[in-house]
Amino acid sequence: MKQVKKYIIFTDLDGTLLDHDTYSWDAAKTALKKIKDKQIPLIFNTSKTLDEIKNLQEKIGINGPFVAENGGVIAFKEDFAKDRKNIKKIGEHYCFFLGKEIHFILDALHDIRQRTGLKFKGFHDMDTKEIAKLCNFSEEEAKISAQRTCSEPLIWLDDEIKVGEFIHILTQYGLRLTKGGRFYHVMGDNDKGRAVRWLMHTYSQLFPMENFQSIGLGDGENDRRMLNTVDYAIVIPSFDKQIKVFPDNPNKSVAKFPGPKGWNQSLMEILKY
Ligand SMILES: [Mg+2]
Known part of the structure; x- marks a missing residue:
């Protein structure tokens, strides 16, 4: 029998976990600590590049797979790449490309x-x-x-x-x-949603006994497909307090605040259970 559900969190960065102007994640520190304590995979799913994300992971103190360039490339460590086809090594990253070069x-x-x-x-x-x-x-x-x-x-x-x-x-x-x-x-024909599907599939292959549930957080139109793919979608209002993305996901909520403050509040709400 499968175990109780285990969350995997996919998050956009700019305007979502990071403040639109200052790029600070200070307001999200409480939830970040909780995520680390509970050992929940936190997967950055962003338009940023491989090394930009790697630097951020180090600063925030997380590791594990991530998605760069709007779902174009998924990067991970060697254990995740095992037995998988079409993996390219770029720097220290093992990469799977969904996008056009x-x-x-x-x-x-x-x-x-x-x-x-x-x-x-x-x-x-x-x-x-x-x-x-x-x-x-x-x-x-x-x-x-x-x-x-x-x-x-x-x-x-x-x-x-x-x-x-x-x-x-x-x-x-x-x-x-x-x-x-x-x-x-x-x-190319890649998007953040396809990257979520690829990773959820990979996680369930690697850990067949786990009952994974995905949470997605984003603030922009480029997050819509990710927010439609996850089990629970959290829309983060834009820095000007406007809503910029309208996913069809029936399991969606809108954070009360823009940026990292809204990110923190929404995740603390979900993770208290
Ligand atoms: Mg954004």
Whole structure:
């Protein structure tokens, strides 16, 4: 017989666990401690890059698998990679790719710009200083943030009305556009929800006796598929207190506060049981 349910938490970072402006997670410390005490897997599921997430994991004091670049790549340690096919080693990470590789995306964007004249600016069109300024990062942080393997963040410089045309053209290349807190992201047919499914499947294979239940937390449109995939969805209001994502998940709630304060409050509510 399967045991009592065991939670696995998937969380977005910017504007969710991290404050939109300061990137601080101070307001979430109580819940973070509880998660560590209860040994609940906490999986970052974000548009950030592999090394950005690894640095954050170290600062926050967690380890284990994580999802980078909007579900494009899942990274884990060797034990998790055992017997799995199509695993690539990048630095110290064992990686499984769900997304299209970056050179394909950049070629397509170059092509689209030539064909249509649509105006946009991606990370690869910017220098480190510019990325640092846009993200409120140090230059070192901006450098790590620019090391993309399967997605390109961009700012839209054309009429908002032409975004639809851009999306349509991207589909001709098998690419899609999603909107995060700060940037649009161009990527393959990957999303945070597919990454959740892959990891939940892997966890249940590795620990067949456990009855896993997933919780997801996010604040942006790029979190919608993750929030629809998990057993319990928690919508975090945006920094301006607006709700920016509307999942169809019947098991959903909205946090009372934006960012890490709302993250903390919602999880303390669930984990008290
Ligand atoms: Mg976010």
